[in-house]
Amino acid sequence: DQxxxxxxxxxxxxxxxxxxxxCDYTNSMFDYFLWYKKYPAEGPTxxxxxxxxxxxxxxxxxxxxxxxxxxHLSLHIVPSQPGDSAVYFCAASDSGSARQLTFGSGTQxxxxx
Amino acid sequence: DVKVTQSxxxxxxxxxxxxxxxxxxxMDHENMFWYRQDPGLGLRLxxxxxxxKMKEKGDIPEGYSVSREKKERFSLILExxxxxxxxxxxxxxxxxQDEKLFFGSGTQxxxx
Numbered sequence: 001d002q003x004x005x006x007x008x009x010x011x012x013x014x015x016x017x018x019x020x021x022x023c024d025y026t027n028s029m030f031d032y033f034l035w036y037k038k039y040p041a042e043g044p045t046x047x048x049x050x051x052x053x054x055x056x057x058x059x060x061x062x063x064x065x066x067x068x069x070x071x072h073l074s075l076h077i078v079p080s081q082p083g084d085s086a087v088y089f090c091a092a093s094d095s096g097s098a099r100q101l102t103f104g105s106g107t108q109x110x111x112x113x
Numbered sequence: 114d115v116k117v118t119q120s121x122x123x124x125x126x127x128x129x130x131x132x133x134x135x136x137x138x139x140m141d142h143e144n145m146f147w148y149r150q151d152p153g154l155g156l157r158l159x160x161x162x163x164x165x166k167m168k169e170k171g172d173i174p175e176g177y178s179v180s181r182e183k184k185e186r187f188s189l190i191l192e193x194x195x196x197x198x199x200x201x202x203x204x205x206x207x208x209x210q211d212e213k214l215f216f217g218s219g220t221q222x223x224x225x
Contacts, residue, residue, distance in 0.1 A: 036214075041218065041219075091156075102158075105153055
């Protein structure tokens with residue numbers, strides 16, 4: 001049973017518009033959440049994270065929102081650029097399990113010029 | 114910049130062969146991880162290590178073993194490769210208590 005779910009395998013967005021990627025989790029022990037970006041033929045790279053004590057974290061064009069009651073987080077990219085086209089993975093950890101990350105299945109984002 | 118280097122980008126092996134996947138990191142990180150990535154399943158943790166000669170099973174350790182004789186090197190071993198081990202294998206490292214992982218470029222393994 002997947003504890004971290006990304007229900008949209010793909011998303012297409014026009015350049016300049018907002019991209020919203022969603023992630024749901026089932027384990028209420030998760031207290032730290034991360035987003036990774038992966039280009040073809042490269043390993044995933046860290047993008048942004050959020051602790052469960054916050055509901056929003058912003059870094060430039062990227063904002064992550066956390067809704068603990070709904071066990072839902074989302075990544076907003078504004079404005080979207082063609083270089084943002086990649087697979088985005090949501091990941092979560094439980095501080096009690098010491099640094100292990102559980103990943104979602106990923107969402108392929110395509111930003112159309 | 115942290116560098117995590119995986120020895121092979123592509124590997125083709127026969128069923129029953131013993132396969133070694135090597136990973137080296139250059140940032141003196143305590144933690145090292147092996148994941149496999151499969152379509153629709155995301156990244157699944159195979160094994161991880163917090164220190165030299167230490168290893169812990171992840172979510173899918175069956176059919177795999179690992180070795181960490183030196184801090185910078187973490188090897189994944191497929192004792193007898195099977196076709197269902199065809200996958201993209203990703204090595205990662207992280208410092209101390211930090212959950213932020215640094216990944217290598219991956220090894221695409223095909224078992225025929």
